[in-house]
Amino acid sequence: xxxxxxxxxxxxxxxxxxxxxxxxxxxxxxxxxxxxxxxxxxxxxxxxxxxxxxxxxxxxxxxxxxxxxxxxxxxxxxxxxxxxxxxxxxxxxxxxxxxxxxxxxxxxxxxxxxxxxxxxxxxxxxxxxxxxxxxxxxxxxxxxxxxxxxxxxxxxxxxxxxxxxxxxxxxxxxxxxxxxxxxxxxxxxxxxxxxxxxxxxxxxxxxxxxxxxxxxxxxxxxxxxxxxxxxxxxxxxxxxxxxxxxxxxxxxxxxxxxxxxxxxxxxxxxxxxxxxxxxxxxxxxxxxxxxxxxxxxxxxxxxxxxxxxxxxxxxxxxxxxxxxxxxxxxxxxxxxxxxxxxxxxxxxxxxxxxxx
Amino acid sequence: xxxxxxxxxxxxxxxxxxxxxxxxxxxxxxxxxxxxxxxxxxxxxxxxxxxxxxxxxxxxxxxxxxxxxxxxxxxxxxxxxxxxxxxxxxxxxxxxxxxxxxxxxxxxxxxxxxxxxxxxxxxxxxxxxxxxxxxxxxxxxxxxxxxxxxxxxxxxxxxxxxxxxxxxxxxxxxxxxxxxxxxxxxxxxxxxxxxxxxxxxxxxxxxxxxxxxxxxxxxxxxxxxxxxxxxxxxxxxxxxxxxxxxxxxxxxxxxxxxxxxxxxxxxxxxxxxxxxxxxxxxxxxxxxxxxxxxxxxxxxxxxxxxxxxxxxxxxxxxxxxxxxxxxxxxxxxxxxxxxxxxxxxxxxxxxxxxxx
Numbered sequence: 001x002x003x004x005x006x007x008x009x010x011x012x013x014x015x016x017x018x019x020x021x022x023x024x025x026x027x028x029x030x031x032x033x034x035x036x037x038x039x040x041x042x043x044x045x046x047x048x049x050x051x052x053x054x055x056x057x058x059x060x061x062x063x064x065x066x067x068x069x070x071x072x073x074x075x076x077x078x079x080x081x082x083x084x085x086x087x088x089x090x091x092x093x094x095x096x097x098x099x100x101x102x103x104x105x106x107x108x109x110x111x112x113x114x115x116x117x118x119x120x121x122x123x124x125x126x127x128x129x130x131x132x133x134x135x136x137x138x139x140x141x142x143x144x145x146x147x148x149x150x151x152x153x154x155x156x157x158x159x160x161x162x163x164x165x166x167x168x169x170x171x172x173x174x175x176x177x178x179x180x181x182x183x184x185x186x187x188x189x190x191x192x193x194x195x196x197x198x199x200x201x202x203x204x205x206x207x208x209x210x211x212x213x214x215x216x217x218x219x220x221x222x223x224x225x226x227x228x229x230x231x232x233x234x235x236x237x238x239x240x241x242x243x244x245x246x247x248x249x250x251x252x253x254x255x256x257x258x259x260x261x262x263x264x265x266x267x268x269x270x271x272x273x274x275x276x277x278x279x280x281x282x283x284x285x286x287x288x289x290x291x292x293x294x295x296x297x298x299x300x301x302x303x304x305x306x307x308x309x310x311x312x313x314x315x316x317x318x319x320x321x322x323x324x325x326x327x328x329x330x331x332x333x334x335x336x337x338x339x340x341x342x343x344x345x346x347x348x349x350x351x352x353x354x355x356x
Numbered sequence: 357x358x359x360x361x362x363x364x365x366x367x368x369x370x371x372x373x374x375x376x377x378x379x380x381x382x383x384x385x386x387x388x389x390x391x392x393x394x395x396x397x398x399x400x401x402x403x404x405x406x407x408x409x410x411x412x413x414x415x416x417x418x419x420x421x422x423x424x425x426x427x428x429x430x431x432x433x434x435x436x437x438x439x440x441x442x443x444x445x446x447x448x449x450x451x452x453x454x455x456x457x458x459x460x461x462x463x464x465x466x467x468x469x470x471x472x473x474x475x476x477x478x479x480x481x482x483x484x485x486x487x488x489x490x491x492x493x494x495x496x497x498x499x500x501x502x503x504x505x506x507x508x509x510x511x512x513x514x515x516x517x518x519x520x521x522x523x524x525x526x527x528x529x530x531x532x533x534x535x536x537x538x539x540x541x542x543x544x545x546x547x548x549x550x551x552x553x554x555x556x557x558x559x560x561x562x563x564x565x566x567x568x569x570x571x572x573x574x575x576x577x578x579x580x581x582x583x584x585x586x587x588x589x590x591x592x593x594x595x596x597x598x599x600x601x602x603x604x605x606x607x608x609x610x611x612x613x614x615x616x617x618x619x620x621x622x623x624x625x626x627x628x629x630x631x632x633x634x635x636x637x638x639x640x641x642x643x644x645x646x647x648x649x650x651x652x653x654x655x656x657x658x659x660x661x662x663x664x665x666x667x668x669x670x671x672x673x674x675x676x677x678x679x680x681x682x683x684x685x686x687x688x689x690x691x692x693x694x695x696x697x698x699x700x701x702x703x704x705x706x707x708x709x710x711x712x
Contacts, residue, residue: 002387006394009593017381017389025377031358031671033373035552035598038362038674071427071554072575075589079573103574110571191590196391198427198554198592215466217435218459219428233431234547236554237365238594242391315387318394 003340006318007149007293007331008171009191016245016335023241034241039234047237048230051244058247058256061180061203066226068202069240074170077187077200078104081143081166082111084222085185087212090140093117093163097153098125099324100168101145111214112140124325125151127285136163141184147172149192150322152295152329153288158182164208172292173201174250175334176260184208190239192292193333195246198239250334259334260291266338267291270330273345279303279352283325297327300355304328307351314347316340359696362674363505363649363687364527365547372601372691379597390597395590403593404586407600414603414612417536417559424558424578425586425596430456430526433543433556435463437499437522440578441541442468443568446496449473449519453509454481455680456524457501467570468496480681481507483641492519497540503528505548506678508651508685509644514538520564528648529557530606531690532616540564546595548648549689551602554595606690615690616647622694623647626686629701635659635708639681653683656711660684663707670703672696 004011023034030043037044052067061067070076081104086092090112094105096119108114115138118129125148136142141164147154149171156176159165164184173188180186184205191197202222209222218224224232253259271289274280274296283295298307304327311319321327332341360367379390386399393400408423417423426432437460442448446468450461452475464470471494474485481504492498497520503510505527512532515521520540529544536542540561547553558578565578574580580588609615627645630636630652639651654663660683667675677683688697 001382004388004392006392006397009392009394009590012389012392017391020391021377021381021389024380025373026357032360032673033368033377035373035376036360036362036365036368038365039553041362071429071432071592073427073589075575076427079575083573107573110573189590196594197395197590198595217439217463217466219431219435233429234365234545234553236427236592236595238552239554239592317388 003314003316003343004318005316005330005332005336005344007192007322007329009197010331010333011335012195012242012246013249013335016242016249019245020242024238035238037237039231039237044237047241047244048235051240051247052229054244054247054251055201055203058174058250059178059180059203064207065180065203065205068204068222068225069230069235069243070200070202070225071198071236073197073200074100074168074187074189075103077168077202079107079110080220080222081185081187082108083214083216083220085208085211086112086140087214088112091115091138093134093139093142095119095129095131095142095144096121097128097145097148098151100148100150100170101143104143104145104168108143115139117142125153126283128153128155128288131161134161136161139163141166144168147290147292149293149331151284151325152290152293153284154290154292171333172290174247174256174259175263175292177256190243192331195243196239198236199243201243246335263291263332263334266332266336266341267294269338269341269345270294270332273348277348277352279356280348283327292331292333294330294332295321295325295327303355310347310351311344314343316344316347319344359670359672359699360674361672361686361688361692361700363548363678363685365553366687366689367691368552368598368602369605369691372598372605375601376598380594391594393593395587395593400593403597403600404591407596407603408585410600410603410607411557411559414530414606415534415536415559420563421536421559421561422582424560424581425591425599426556426558426581427554427592429556430524430543430545431459433524433558434460435466436576436578437541437543438464438467439570439572439576441564441567442496443570444468447471447494449490449495449498451475451485451487451498451500452477453484453501453504454507456504456506456526457499460499460501460524464499471495473498481509482639482644484509484511484644487517490517492517495519497522500524503646503648505649505687507640507681508646508649509640510646510648527689528646530603530612530615531619531648533612546599548687551599552595554592555599557599602691619647619688619690622688622692622697623650625694625697625701626650626688629704633704633708635712636704639683648687648689650686650688651677651681651683659711666703666707667700670699672700672703675700
């Protein structure tokens, strides 16, 4: 197996992959593959219920919230959120921390007014913008991206403004403790910290739906999926099944509290080497450094390719930085073992010896 | 393994399940599971391209069409079609052959006018309604459901009206020959004849997109997915991968021409027994009988449960009819082997001996 540092779809725990593979072949008790089972049958109904309950348990989701497994990725939540909760004459506040926030802002403008209340665009999003005094009463909600996969920035604590808060946690869901009650909607595409591509987690306060008189297609109305437990139509069964296995794996690690400690420890190993090694430097402001996506540069740009080749020789894949940032990005999600990060650190130290 | 007669998610070819299971464990050449590979990497890029090309080859898709793999099921096409091509003041014609058409009609009404130009609702959709002279010039498009999974009706030939035609082929795509050029949009949820739940095939004439001035969210605009080869955002990689394997399996059977002959032969085996066996009777008009979903009743309603038990004893699962129809439904999609249908026929004959 390679050391999988891709940003997403991304590494999944080995035992999850083994179990998923086995179920794709045959679930003994059913005499069928999990890929060919009816979503109305007892096995998949139980998978759906267990996935919901495990998400609730991991994040201590309050009773007045619903957990949904939808499709279309976070990109579909960019428009579903405003379509469902932002009236034509209402205004939403968005914090712009780069590409993903920018895309969310674009879609929201189709449904109402948008104020970008903070942005770090002046420095290519390499820090988290300070939110000054904002007139919270003016806004229907505030939207924020918790972890920006591309630049490697992350909010490490919950936002706590006196306004409905909506958060995109696509790349750090289940990686840290959080207070769900601070948000009206939390959403996350599966393919970083939750499972394979193909499903989207939405945790939503029930009281926020069905408040607009805008006509909404049935499939795009959160109320539909709340009422039908994410099975109004055939849900993406296998991506949800693997997400369930991954959430159960997080439980076995000790839940999100333990996961956060492990993630802090793993990230420290890599950031410490970046700070120590004279060849490398981190991209983002220290207090904004993501525990999930570690972005860094090499001092001599002509060495980029040769460092990537060296990584390749050590079975490290997916380390190339996003084209809008350059350099390197090590995505070290929940499933990334510390031993793989150690391999990367060793390669960095070897590289220092030969090129320092 | 059980004999899987479920309506959907449904049976997949055994060799496809084996290959999918293996790739979920490890793709040797990549050193990664297919579930954790980047959609921008060469392996998945090649899967996407191959899936598109195989669909094109199987259906001889003309060059002015695009093949897309989206999410959200056929239920999402119910609104995406009118959102993209039906102007506020335009009218679409819909043929109502039951539940799925009815749902499509409901969504279309959110975007423009709808005329239901034919319906078989007077007899619980047990036949295909005759389409009289319709004023085709009045309509932006005509929408039809090719195969109605619930009632067991199917159009066996292409519609050929002088109007843009849109067809929902969720339960019979790749089961028969067809002339793609007769339609402007063909769509199909994967989970009957194409793969596991989680992706939706859309074959679309390129000239039909981007003709309205309605603002459309980026993810809901067909133009977005045409421009980005279904990878504007992270596509549902694994469902598309398994769909690719299933389409390749259809190719190995000899393509859709051979598949149609096999399907006709398989369906005849079961319909002949239904017609011969005095205990059973078919639900729908003979000329409307589906090759995919065979619906039938037992003369003595008190025997329904005992027949289902008998089936269960012979490892036959998924035979219970939809609640709106009752009786039995044998879904015998492409992947259903004739030998499993023979097991069902044998059980029917045994049951006749003990209850006839």
